[in-house]
Amino acid sequence: MELELSKLTTEIRNQYSMNLDQMSTLEVLKTINNEDKKIAEAVEQVLPEVAIAIEATYQSLKNGGRLFYVGAGTSGRVGIIDASECPPTFMTDPDMVQTVMAGGTGAFFQAVEGSEDNEAQGEQDLKGRKFTKNDVVIGITASGRTPYPIGALKYANDLGAYTISLTCNENSTISTFADCGIEVLVGPEVLTGSTRMKAATAHKMILNMISTTTMVKLGKVYENLMVDVHASNYKLKERAKKNMMEVTHITYEKAEAALEKTSYQVKPAIVMIEAGVDLQKANQAIEESNGYVREAIASLVQ
Structure with a gap:
């Protein structure tokens, strides 16, 4: 041996x-x-x-x-x-x-x-x-x-x-x-x-x-950003806001407000801003798109 x-x-x-x-x-x-x-x-x-x-x-x-x-x-x-x-x-x-x-x-x-x-x-x-x-x-x-x-x-x-x-x-x-x-x-x-x-x-x-x-x-990334990140602490919440700002080009304050509506879930927050819809429609579009943010947005703005 x-x-x-x-x-x-x-x-x-x-x-x-x-x-x-x-x-x-x-x-x-x-x-x-x-x-x-x-x-x-x-x-x-x-x-x-x-x-x-x-x-x-x-x-x-x-x-x-x-x-x-x-x-x-x-x-x-x-x-x-x-x-x-x-x-x-x-x-x-x-x-x-x-x-x-x-x-x-x-x-x-x-x-x-x-x-x-x-x-x-x-x-x-x-x-x-x-x-x-x-x-x-x-x-x-x-x-x-x-x-x-x-x-x-x-x-x-x-x-x-x-x-x-x-x-x-x-x-x-x-x-x-x-x-x-x-x-x-x-x-x-x-x-x-x-x-x-x-x-x-x-x-x-x-x-x-x-x-x-x-x-x-599996759709857990949008562009090269973590959009399924579990924002469980200060650092990750700040990263979630930064990601929102990178994708949607909104202000820090608007990103924070959107994330508070989604309990800091980044995916629906992005879809809400990019497609101009409420949380319910954003979540529905994400579900119908099997979790893919890009497809969810496209389905709402076509």
Whole structure:
């Protein structure tokens, strides 16, 4: 098993950091930075696969399905970071995008040793979330061989659900269990085997792409603005006003007044101003347009 692990790209020693322990602080930083520059290029190479994953995710969520990130250690933590931002950013139900992590949510703060090696637990934890064939699962593992997310993907396949793998090694084991395999090859880490570095950064970038693009396709963005933002605090309320002003070109005071009428829901406030209608008509148009602001406005001003 050790020899098998040592063959993985993510476990190979990086030729540019062989003398890491003898470098000055600035030299270490430059080495890390030079390696980090390679991440975006590696992600660019897998954009076609990411697009396929997004289309499947969009179709699932549009029809009432959910998106699950499954991972252990850093992979699970990256999933939690992305999933936890969806409700405040896009006003989604917390169940729509969620993370299943080896060792439970407590493992986000402190490693639960050995939990990643339990393939059966990956299946059991998905069952515990009442995972169905209408949902989508993304198994995240830098090595591509972690049993926990592999177990989750196997179970999802048995149900007929759409499965996606996200790894940093070519021809990885987990990809053989995925409908869509995303293998982003960032190369050896500066600190050998420390996949919390380049591998985790690449995975965060891709999960951000998947969640954000899916939400755009679901109508939760107008132009490039968050119009389904959950304005639950001062900062977000101010952002809602700013977005209103950007789109409608009204004053701060008028934006505030419109948002107060909608309980700080940005979508109906924009439609009210742009189409010159009351809240009831704005909400009706949004509902009939499946949440798309542009279409709602067009239906009222034609």
